[in-house]
Amino acid sequence: MRRQMSHGVYFRLGYTYAHAIDDGQDALVAGRPATVQNSYAPSSERGNSVTDQRNRVVFSWIYEPRALNGGHGWVGRLTKNWKNSGVITAGSGRPVNATVVGDANGDDNTSNDRLPGARRNSFVGPAYTSTDMRISRRIYVMKSVKLDFTAESFNLFNRVNPRFQLTDDGVMSNAAQFNYGTKHIGINYFPAYYQVPANFMKATSAYAPRQVQFALRVSF
Numbered sequence: 001m002r003r004q005m006s007h008g009v010y011f012r013l014g015y016t017y018a019h020a021i022d023d024g025q026d027a028l029v030a031g032r033p034a035t036v037q038n039s040y041a042p043s044s045e046r047g048n049s050v051t052d053q054r055n056r057v058v059f060s061w062i063y064e065p066r067a068l069n070g071g072h073g074w075v076g077r078l079t080k081n082w083k084n085s086g087v088i089t090a091g092s093g094r095p096v097n098a099t100v101v102g103d104a105n106g107d108d109n110t111s112n113d114r115l116p117g118a119r120r121n122s123f124v125g126p127a128y129t130s131t132d133m134r135i136s137r138r139i140y141v142m143k144s145v146k147l148d149f150t151a152e153s154f155n156l157f158n159r160v161n162p163r164f165q166l167t168d169d170g171v172m173s174n175a176a177q178f179n180y181g182t183k184h185i186g187i188n189y190f191p192a193y194y195q196v197p198a199n200f201m202k203a204t205s206a207y208a209p210r211q212v213q214f215a216l217r218v219s220f
């Protein structure tokens with residue numbers, strides 16, 4: 001949805017619904033161990049792609065307010081040549097793969113083990129929302145020289161956008177630690193076991209907080 005510039009106002013609104021499904025993205029990263037748990041049974045690997053994001057909304061605008069008093073007098077000069085623009089981006093969470101530290105399936109690959117019973121990328125990470133805004137004003141110093149003042153803010157409302165461990169293959173969160181242990185001590189047998197950490201599906205970091213920058217530009 002788009003509104004052409006009229007009376008100093010322009011905006012654009014876009015919404016996307018998508019669902020990406022595949023059976024693994026190992027070919028995307030050269031030199032890394034395969035993350036497909038069982039390449040001989042592709043149907044068991046079929047699941048949400050690392051690029052999957054169900055919902056995404058983007059709203060952008062430009063607003064050039066009219067100067068008061070027709071631009072005349074000190075009030076008019078003070079309110080003349082201002083421009084406000086910005087963009088709001090909001091998206092749903094991306095798939096998270098519940099990985100297991102260790103080599104539970106015994107294939108000598110410690111990068112392709114998942115929590116038993118969990119399909120590939122079957123969990124969903126946190127959503128993301130950010131508002132960026134820009135305010136600027138042009139000051140005409142003389143006929144051939146122009147001075148522009150700009151103030152910009154990224155993540156204006158300082159929203160915390162948490163994220164999990166990001167890799168070349170997508171998003172991961174350790175769901176368990178696989179421990180072999182000692183299988184036999186005398187006549188006693190000690191089987192391997194999974195140790196589930198308390199921080200599973202807890203964010204390990206966050207995207208950038210609010211950032212503000214100012215600029216002056218001379219055009220001649």
